[in-house]
């Protein structure tokens with residue numbers, strides 16, 4: 001995607017030095033576009049934990065480069081296994097992280113230590129290229145669904161999305177936002193209701209920023225507004241991304257997604273989930289019981305960060321500050337994801353096509369997984 005007419009991915013190797021890894025600091029967006037340089041596996045782990053990089057596919061891709069950085073310092077078997085385990089544990093819910101580390105190890109275990117660094121960079125680059133191709137295919141498959149609605153509605157589609165599943169959450173394109181970008185580029189009058197997505201506001205900050213830069217009409221809403229809009233016929237479809245889909249089609253995504261699925265179900269609004277196959281966890285069935293939900297620091301609920309606005313503070317307008325929301329002494333809790341049961345999901349939009357959120361649906365697109373799932 002482009003920033004000031006320059007095409008960027010969300011992660012890349014610095015072309016000047018040929019080895020450090022560059023990312024946008026997503027804790028600073030949209031107020032400031034800061035590019036970070038990561039040169040050790042520990043720096044990568046820190047970037048993932050603090051959500052300087054976030055979004056399921058992107059943290060997998062960045063972690064893969066993290067392992068390449070680790071191998072530059074020590075390419076022995078012991079160091080490789082240790083650093084891989086450390087990177088895989090930086091966040092628990094998104095399965096792409098463990099998938100990417102698993103793929104790197106599968107490739108590198110058979111490579112002699114002196115050849116591992118180059119092999120690791122090559123494999124991480126392949127993961128990135130494949131993610132871009134998968135998201136582009138997801139965009140095309142989701143576009144068919146949006147085109148059908150537009151054909152019925154005089155070229156208009158209103159989509160609601162939650163959190164950020166755009167290009168900044170993947171290597172490029174995004175999952176949930178890829179069909180929206182393509183619909184907009186094709187001249188469909190697409191408008192997006194953007195859930196702010198408390199507590200970290202990935203919708204209000206990142207999705208709104210992405211859509212705005214691409215010229216896609218959008219409106220940021222409080223997280224609680226979606227049900228009301230659906231009751232009044234203002235939402236044609238909900239499309240969200242996901243951090244993990246079980247083989248039976250249960251969907252883990254940013255906290256609050258489940259409530260949107262319930263409201264969509266009650267109002268007959270299609271609820272679609274967009275994902276690359278790297279987000280499917282074939283080893284588990286019941287997402288509510290089996291997916292580990294990340295519990296983040298309660299301070300993310302108890303405070304909010306943003307630039308000061310006038311008129312009270314004209315001199316300091318624009319200065320980014322953190323403001324306390326919760327009185328001292330009140331406890332806060334911060335489960336970061338929830339699980340939407342498959343029965344509430346209208347369809348899964350993957351790189352291979354759209355399927356029912358069920359084991360049979362997923363296996364119809366990924367028949368090679370039949371044995372794993374059995």
Ligand SMILES: CSC[C@@H](O)[C@@H](O)C(=O)COP(=O)(O)O
Nearest residue numbers: 054055056163165169241242254
């Ligand atoms: C294509 S990203 C899909 C999901 O990863 C996204 O919706 C989400 O929940 C991200 O959570 P985050 O905590 O911001 O990493």
